[in-house]
Amino acid sequence: MQVVAVPGLPRIDHTSNLAELIHHATITWPDGTSGLHDGDVVVITSKIVSKVEGNVVASDNRDELIDQESVRTLATKHHARGTTRIVETHHGLVMAAAGIDASNVDAGTVVLLPKDCDASARRIRQELQDLTGKRLGVIITDTMGRAWRNGLTDNAIGIAGLVALDDHTGKQDQFGRTLEMTVIAIADEIASAADLVKGKSVGNPVAVVRGMDQFVTDEDGPGAAPLIRAREEDLFWLGTAEAIQEGQKTAVANRRTVRRFTAAPVIDEIIHEAIAAAITAPAPHHSTPWRFLVLRNEPKREQLLDAMREKWIADLKATSEFDDESITKRLARGDLLRTAPVIVIPFIDMADGTHTYPDDARNAAERDMFMVAGGAAVENLLVSLAAHDVGSAWIGSTIFCPDTVRAVLDLSESLQPLGAIAIGYADSPAKDREPRNPPDFILE
Numbered sequence: 482m483q484v485v486a487v488p489g490l491p492r493i494d495h496t497s498n499l500a501e502l503i504h505h506a507t508i509t510w511p512d513g514t515s516g517l518h519d520g521d522v523v524v525i526t527s528k529i530v531s532k533v534e535g536n537v538v539a540s541d542n543r544d545e546l547i548d549q550e551s552v553r554t555l556a557t558k559h560h561a562r563g564t565t566r567i568v569e570t571h572h573g574l575v576m577a578a579a580g581i582d583a584s585n586v587d588a589g590t591v592v593l594l595p596k597d598c599d600a601s602a603r604r605i606r607q608e609l610q611d612l613t614g615k616r617l618g619v620i621i622t623d624t625m626g627r628a629w630r631n632g633l634t635d636n637a638i639g640i641a642g643l644v645a646l647d648d649h650t651g652k653q654d655q656f657g658r659t660l661e662m663t664v665i666a667i668a669d670e671i672a673s674a675a676d677l678v679k680g681k682s683v684g685n686p687v688a689v690v691r692g693m694d695q696f697v698t699d700e701d702g703p704g705a706a707p708l709i710r711a712r713e714e715d716l717f718w719l720g721t722a723e724a725i726q727e728g729q730k731t732a733v734a735n736r737r738t739v740r741r742f743t744a745a746p747v748i749d750e751i752i753h754e755a756i757a758a759a760i761t762a763p764a765p766h767h768s769t770p771w772r773f774l775v776l777r778n779e780p781k782r783e784q785l786l787d788a789m790r791e792k793w794i795a796d797l798k799a800t801s802e803f804d805d806e807s808i809t810k811r812l813a814r815g816d817l818l819r820t821a822p823v824i825v826i827p828f829i830d831m832a833d834g835t836h837t838y839p840d841d842a843r844n845a846a847e848r849d850m851f852m853v854a855g856g857a858a859v860e861n862l863l864v865s866l867a868a869h870d871v872g873s874a875w876i877g878s879t880i881f882c883p884d885t886v887r888a889v890l891d892l893s894e895s896l897q898p899l900g901a902i903a904i905g906y907a908d909s910p911a912k913d914r915e916p917r918n919p920p921d922f923i924l925e
């Protein structure tokens with residue numbers, strides 16, 4: 482492989498013809514040959530393509546220009562020199578400041594990226610092939626920063642007549658193992674190799690790479706599009722700070738009651754993390770009165786639910802409002818706690834930190850206060866589960882039969898159950914909820 486710069490190009494502006502200039506330049510190779518050969522790849526800095534295409538604008542409002550050139554902002558970083566915005570351009574490229582460049586241009590102006598980099602590459606290729614009669618590949622490059630690694634590299638943002646990705650999937654390595662994920666960004670590698678001779682300050686905006694002819698194609702091909710990772714496959718489609726903020730903003734609203742679960746199990750780590758979130762709730766008197774019982778397929782779960790069911794039937798029968806049919810219907814609603822992959826029963830331990838008063842009114846208020854702290858903990862737990870995409874339904878039933886719960890589970894009198902939470906992965910997404918209007922909830 483050989484890489485040489487195209488020397489002696491004049492200052493490029495909108496009157497320049499790049500193909501003509503490259504064709505007439507004196508390109509000399511280490512082996513003494515000159516000019517372009519079949520299979521050469523001509524690598525052109527996007528900035529001069531933009532200059533030829535008249536994509537140079539006044540730099541009055543850089544932020545507005547970035548907005549105009551981008552479809553979304555992934556990350557914003559404030560630092561001593563100002564603010565850097567990493568955006569996705571309308572081409573689908575993710576880069577700082579939408580690739581707007583103020584270096585090597587007249588003061589007061591900046592260069593935007595070419596509007597359609599593949600179209601520019603195809604046009605230049607056609608002209609160069611017509612002039613030289615050779616079969617060439619053309620890459621238009623821009624310099625980009627990288628997630629995880631310091632330092633800039635040149636990348637292919639426009640391509641004609643060259644394979645962008647060299648897919649080794651299914652081939653065998655030297656030890657006979659089948660490669661499963663190896664797809665080489667060949668056009669980016671060629672772009673970077675060319676940059677080694679182009680250089681930023683030397684001012685050679687074009688280089689030619691020889692020896693990569695196995696990747697040069699007759700057709701113009703799909704351009705640089707194959708190099709862009711689809712958003713749904715991109716694990717990093719948002720900056721870290723932005724992703725955290727988005728999570729914080731949406732976590733609470735993402736919790737919805739889920740009443741139908743798949744059979745997929747919910748691992749202990751997720752349940753423990755949810756309990757960890759629960760026990761960060763506020764509580765009176767600096768107390769920590771929360772307790773949780775986690776039940777999966779233990780016989781106790783059936784026993785408890787059977788006992789609660791008996792108690793409920795007895796309660797319903799005790800009032801004449803309910804006939805057998807409506808009792809059966811009501812009981813069916815409790816099935817969720819039998820079928821969910823896991824249930825958590827939250828409790829408040831009234832022996833942990835409560836104050837005792839001489840009068841009933843204050844003791845009742847104290848109890849309310851601890852129940853409220855229990856509610857806060859349960860909400861934390863549900864929100865944490867939702868953050869893991871785990872669904873939950875907080876079912877109130879154990880609140881109505883605390884004695885039964887304590888008797889079956891052999892628990893202390895001081896433990897007050899706060900319902901039971903059915904937990905699992907949602908069978909289908911929750912229906913959208915009508916937005917609620919905060920002022921409607923604010924008392925005047």
Ligand SMILES: Cc1cc2nc3c(=O)[nH]c(=O)nc-3n(C[C@H](O)[C@H](O)[C@H](O)COP(=O)(O)O)c2cc1C
Pocket residue numbers: 736737738739740874875876877878900
């Ligand atoms: C203390 C409490 C008890 C609840 N009990 C039940 C219940 O017994 N059965 C049920 O299906 N949902 C129960 N829910 C869930 C509510 O019905 C649910 O939160 C409400 O419909 C709003 O829906 P969302 O949670 O998706 O916002 C209970 C919720 C709370 C806070």
